[in-house]
Amino acid sequence: MLSDANTAVTVDNVSKSYRLRAGRGQELKSTLLSLPAAIFRRKPPATKDFWALRDIAFTLRRGECLGITGPNGSGKSTLLRVIAGITLPTSGRIVANGRVSALLELGAGFHPQMSGRENALLNAVLLGLSLDEAREALPSIFKFAELGDFIEQPMRTYSSGMLVRLGFAVAVHVQPEILLVDEVLAVGDAEFQSKCFNHIRGLREDGVTIIMASHDLPSIQKYTDRAMLLEHGRIVLEGKPVQVLHEYLTRVFGKEEAAEVTQ
Ligand SMILES: Nc1ncnc2c1ncn2[C@@H]1O[C@H](COP(=O)(O)OP(=O)(O)OP(=O)(O)O)[C@@H](O)[C@H]1O
Ligand SMILES: [Mg+2]
Numbered sequence: 001m002l003s004d005a006n007t008a009v010t011v012d013n014v015s016k017s018y019r020l021r022a023g024r025g026q027e028l029k030s031t032l033l034s035l036p037a038a039i040f041r042r043k044p045p046a047t048k049d050f051w052a053l054r055d056i057a058f059t060l061r062r063g064e065c066l067g068i069t070g071p072n073g074s075g076k077s078t079l080l081r082v083i084a085g086i087t088l089p090t091s092g093r094i095v096a097n098g099r100v101s102a103l104l105e106l107g108a109g110f111h112p113q114m115s116g117r118e119n120a121l122l123n124a125v126l127l128g129l130s131l132d133e134a135r136e137a138l139p140s141i142f143k144f145a146e147l148g149d150f151i152e153q154p155m156r157t158y159s160s161g162m163l164v165r166l167g168f169a170v171a172v173h174v175q176p177e178i179l180l181v182d183e184v185l186a187v188g189d190a191e192f193q194s195k196c197f198n199h200i201r202g203l204r205e206d207g208v209t210i211i212m213a214s215h216d217l218p219s220i221q222k223y224t225d226r227a228m229l230l231e232h233g234r235i236v237l238e239g240k241p242v243q244v245l246h247e248y249l250t251r252v253f254g255k256e257e258a259a260e261v262t263q
Helices: 028-041 076-084 116-126 131-145 148-152 160-172 183-187 190-205 217-223 241-253 255-261
Strands: 007-021 047-061 065-069 091-096 100-103 178-181 209-213 226-231 234-239
Touching (some): 047 209, 047 234, 065 076, 065 241, 076 178, 116 148, 131 160, 178 190, 190 209, 190 217, 241 255
Parallel strands (some): 065 209, 065 226
Antiparallel strands (some): 007 047, 007 091, 226 234
């Protein structure tokens, strides 16, 4: 796979399998009845492999913005988690050239008992800033998140939108070179979402490489340079956002509606 100084991310034939329980679930009564036998025989439960990602291969140039879409369960979040290094691939290889910052799950990495202020500082350090740099970044993070006095409250009291406000603000203020954003932005209100997308546009102009997974097709069309459609863990289409989205919508709704939406 071609890779040079301009390559930010290389995903080299990545597959990811999970071990799932095989067969149909049992009813509670039969599970309880079979428990003593299972304990004494110590027979491991039957399992099967499920491939969440299959032979995923692509490279991203520095400053490119890739949109990943596809049905629920098609592997979008798994792919982002593998690129972020949170999950290891079963086979294949990922090379990320630069500091990766990711906003993948709502509230992930935040401690519910700690305040927004404490969490922001901790996360900025965990994402690679020195303590001084993190302290310096705090005012911009708070300004972006617009949480007012709630920044001093424990994060267990935050609404979903408040969690994503702080999560996004931290993720984009740690000088990322590669930014990964999953669906979570959708829980922010319209004003905050638009602010995030404008910020993403600015980061892109500064040469940050961005991958976003989303069902928000207009945003993919508007903000990305390239799009990818996943189905059952495989890339089924890749190319210009408008073409990929048109093809995706055609598969789901038929030709006429797809033409209306992507006009
Ligand atoms: N830890 C896990 N253990 C077992 N299976 C998993 C695990 N994580 C993900 N999967 C499975 O992998 C598949 C892909 O999941 P993933 O979360 O990547 O989908 P997605 O495309 O992000 O879906 P959505 O649009 O709903 O966010 C699903 O079938 C899911 O059940
Ligand atoms: Mg997902």
